[in-house]
Amino acid sequence: MAEVGTFALWITLLLSLYAIPAFLIGRSGDARLVESAKNAVLAAATMVTVAAGILLQRLIVTDFSLAYVANHTSTDLPLAYRISAFWAGQEGSLLLWLWLMAIMAAVAVRTRRSDVQNLVPYVGAILSAVMAFFALLTTFVTKPFVLLATVPEQGASLNPLLQNPGMIIHPTTLFIGYVGLAVPFAYAMATLWQRRSDDAWLQAARPWTLGAWLFLSVGIIYGAQWAYVELGWGGYWAWDPVENASLMPWLIATAFFHSAIMQEKRGIMKGWCVGLITGAFWLTLFGTYITRSGVLKSVHAFSDTYLGVYFLTAMLLTLAGAIYLMVSRRKLLQPEVQIESIVSKEASFLAGNLVFTAAACAILFGTMYPLISEVLQGASVSVGPPFFNKVFVPFGLAAVLLAGLAPLLAWRKSSTENMRRHLLLPAVGTLLIAALLAAFGVRNPGALIASATAAFTACSVIFEIARGAGVHAKTGGTSYVAAFGRLFSRNRRRYGAYLVHLSVVMLIVGIVGSSVYSVSSEVALNRGESAQLGEYTITFSGLKEMRDGDTKAIVYTDLAVSKNGRPVGTVRPEKMFTAYSEEPTSEVSILGSLAEDFYVALSGWNGPDQGMFKLIINPLVAWLWLGEYLLVVGTLVAVWPRKRPIASVQPQKSQETTVASGV
Amino acid sequence: MAMAVNLVLMVFALALVGYPLLRYKEQPEPVQAAKLQQVADSVEAALAEAELDQALGKVNAEDYRTMQKRLGSGKQKK
Numbered sequence: 029m030a031e032v033g034t035f036a037l038w039i040t041l042l043l044s045l046y047a048i049p050a051f052l053i054g055r056s057g058d059a060r061l062v063e064s065a066k067n068a069v070l071a072a073a074t075m076v077t078v079a080a081g082i083l084l085q086r087l088i089v090t091d092f093s094l095a096y097v098a099n100h101t102s103t104d105l106p107l108a109y110r111i112s113a114f115w116a117g118q119e120g121s122l123l124l125w126l127w128l129m130a131i132m133a134a135v136a137v138r139t140r141r142s143d144v145q146n147l148v149p150y151v152g153a154i155l156s157a158v159m160a161f162f163a164l165l166t167t168f169v170t171k172p173f174v175l176l177a178t179v180p181e182q183g184a185s186l187n188p189l190l191q192n193p194g195m196i197i198h199p200t201t202l203f204i205g206y207v208g209l210a211v212p213f214a215y216a217m218a219t220l221w222q223r224r225s226d227d228a229w230l231q232a233a234r235p236w237t238l239g240a241w242l243f244l245s246v247g248i249i250y251g252a253q254w255a256y257v258e259l260g261w262g263g264y265w266a267w268d269p270v271e272n273a274s275l276m277p278w279l280i281a282t283a284f285f286h287s288a289i290m291q292e293k294r295g296i297m298k299g300w301c302v303g304l305i306t307g308a309f310w311l312t313l314f315g316t317y318i319t320r321s322g323v324l325k326s327v328h329a330f331s332d333t334y335l336g337v338y339f340l341t342a343m344l345l346t347l348a349g350a351i352y353l354m355v356s357r358r359k360l361l362q363p364e365v366q367i368e369s370i371v372s373k374e375a376s377f378l379a380g381n382l383v384f385t386a387a388a389c390a391i392l393f394g395t396m397y398p399l400i401s402e403v404l405q406g407a408s409v410s411v412g413p414p415f416f417n418k419v420f421v422p423f424g425l426a427a428v429l430l431a432g433l434a435p436l437l438a439w440r441k442s443s444t445e446n447m448r449r450h451l452l453l454p455a456v457g458t459l460l461i462a463a464l465l466a467a468f469g470v471r472n473p474g475a476l477i478a479s480a481t482a483a484f485t486a487c488s489v490i491f492e493i494a495r496g497a498g499v500h501a502k503t504g505g506t507s508y509v510a511a512f513g514r515l516f517s518r519n520r521r522r523y524g525a526y527l528v529h530l531s532v533v534m535l536i537v538g539i540v541g542s543s544v545y546s547v548s549s550e551v552a553l554n555r556g557e558s559a560q561l562g563e564y565t566i567t568f569s570g571l572k573e574m575r576d577g578d579t580k581a582i583v584y585t586d587l588a589v590s591k592n593g594r595p596v597g598t599v600r601p602e603k604m605f606t607a608y609s610e611e612p613t614s615e616v617s618i619l620g621s622l623a624e625d626f627y628v629a630l631s632g633w634n635g636p637d638q639g640m641f642k643l644i645i646n647p648l649v650a651w652l653w654l655g656e657y658l659l660v661v662g663t664l665v666a667v668w669p670r671k672r673p674i675a676s677v678q679p680q681k682s683q684e685t686t687v688a689s690g691v
Numbered sequence: 692m693a694m695a696v697n698l699v700l701m702v703f704a705l706a707l708v709g710y711p712l713l714r715y716k717e718q719p720e721p722v723q724a725a726k727l728q729q730v731a732d733s734v735e736a737a738l739a740e741a742e743l744d745q746a747l748g749k750v751n752a753e754d755y756r757t758m759q760k761r762l763g764s765g766k767q768k769k
Binding site for chain 2: 029031032035036039043046060061063064067068070071074075078293373437438439440446449450495496499503515518519521522
C-alpha cells in the first residue's frame, strides 16, 4: 500500500498545480474552469485523505517495512500512541499539515456566501499554492512512504516524552490553528488582488479566524499542561523557541480580529487587518521553519536542516507577494474616518494592536537572538526566561488592562460624564479587590499590580454584562434573567468575547499565583522519614519497581501526604525506563485543588531505601486550565451561527425606525 | 493490487476535474436564502451590537446612524 500512498501524494501535487492556473484563468469569466479547479481541490483533499489513511493504517498494524512506522512505533505501543505517532515525526507532521490544508481549502472554495463569490478563484489559487508547497515537500523531500530494505522485527517506538494524552491533542490542535490562518490570509490577499475595499472578506473569514484562534489557544494551553505533567521541572512555560513560535501567531491573530471589528464598524484599520493576518500566517510558516530547520535548539525541534531552505523560500515569497499587494493597493487601505480622540473605543483598539504587535516583535527578537548574535558577534547567545518575562509581562498587563477598558469606552469620543458613568463601578470594584488582596497578605508589588489589573478587567466585563442585561430588561419589559439570555443570544459575538476576556483574567490569576507564590524544595529521604514543605508533609516508605512487559520498567513510590497534620491522600511519582530510550522519563504526581497544586517528582534514588524528591507548591495553577475551558466556551458563543429565519431580518426602513425611537 | 488502486485514484481525480470542463453548464445563480442568510447574519450581529452601544450611551445617534448605514449598505450590496 506504500506505493498507493506515494502515488496519491503525486496526484495531490499535480492537482494543486493544476488548480492554481485554472482558478486564475477561470476568474475572468470561465465558470467551467473555476468549477474544475474547485473539483481539483476536492480531489486533492481526497487523495491526501487516502495517503493519510494508508499511513495511519500502517502505523496501527505496525508495518515496519515502512521506515516512518519503524522509526516511531513498536508492537507494545498502545493504540492511541500508534495513532499519535502520525504527527510525531517530520514526515507525518508535514503530511498532517497537507491533509488539514487540503480539507480546509476544499471547504473554503465551496463557500456559499454570495458576497465573496468573486473572491473565491483568488482564494482558491492562494490556498492551492500553499497546498502545492506542502505536497511538494511530502512528495520529494520528506517522503513518508519510504520502504526499508530490511524489515526490523521491532520498531524504535515513540519518544517516551510524547507518550502522554496531551501529545495526542496538543500538536493536532496547534496544526489546525496554524493551517486555519491560511484561509483568512487568502481572503485578505484575494480582496486586495481584486482591488476591493469592502469588508465582506472579514465576515467570510471570521469563522476561520476564530476557529483557528480557538484551536491555537487550546493547543498552546494543552502544550503547557503537557510540559507541566510530563517534563518534571514544575513549570508549564519555558519560553522555548517552539513555544514562542505558537504564541506569536496567536498574539497577532488576536490583534487581527480586534482590528476586524474596527474595520467593520468604522471603516478604519484596514491596513492593520491585512497586515496582521499576513503577519499571523507568515508566523505560522516561521514557526514551522524554526521547528524543522535546525537553526534553533528546542526540545520540540525535529532538527533536520534540509527543510529550512524550502520554508525560507516560501516565507520570502509570501512576504514579498503580500507586501507588493499592500503597497500597490495602498489607497484601498485608507481609513474612511480618522480616530478623533485618544479616549475612545477606536484608540483603545489601536493601542491593543500596538501592544500585541510589540509583544510579538519582542518575542520574535528574543527567539531569533541566538542567530542575530551569531551574525553580529560571531557567537550564539541565547536569552532565557528572565528576558522574556521582563519584556512580556508589561505588554501582557497592558493588554489585559485594555481588555477591561475598551468595552467601557464610547465610539469616537468618550465624554467626561460617559467615562465617570462607565468607569466608576469597575474602578471601585478593583480598589475593593486590591484592598482585600493586600489585607489577605498579597504584598508583592508585581503580584498586586497584576491582580488589580485582572480585577479591573473582570469588574469591567461583569458590569458591562449586567448593564447590557439591564437595557434589555428595560426595553423588552422582561425579567432580568430573561434579559440576560436575550443579551447573549442577540449579541453573541460581543458577549462571547467578554467571556474570553474573563478567561484571560483566570489565566492571569493562574500565572500570577503559580509564578510569584510558588515554593519548592529538593529533599532526600530514607525509608520512614518525612519532609515538609509549607503545610504539606510527605512520608517515604521505600521505592518499588514494576515491570510492564519486556520493554518497560517503572520505579515508583507511594508517598503519604498530610496537610497541617491531617492525611489528605497519597502521591505516586514515577520514573519510567524503556528499552527504546536511554533517558528515563518522569511521571510526576499532583495533589491538586482550585487553591493550589502539591507537585511531587521523583528526581533520583540511592537503592530502594533512599529517594530524592522535588516538591513544589504551585498556587492557583488550576485556574489556568479552567480558564482554558471558559476560553473555549466564550469563543464558541462568539462564533456560533445565529439560528433565525431570514424573514425576521429587519429591513433598512424598520432599522431607521428603531433609531428614531432611541432604543 | 496497488496498480489497480492507483488506476482507480487517477480515474477518480480525472473525472472530478474533467467533468465540469465537459458537462458544466453555467446556471443563472438563484438567489438562495441560505447564501443571503449568512451575509445577513453577520450584518445583523454587527447591527445588534451597534444598537446596544447606543442604548448604553457609547455611541451618539449620529454615529449610530452612520454605523447602521455602513453595515446596512453592506447588506444591501449583497
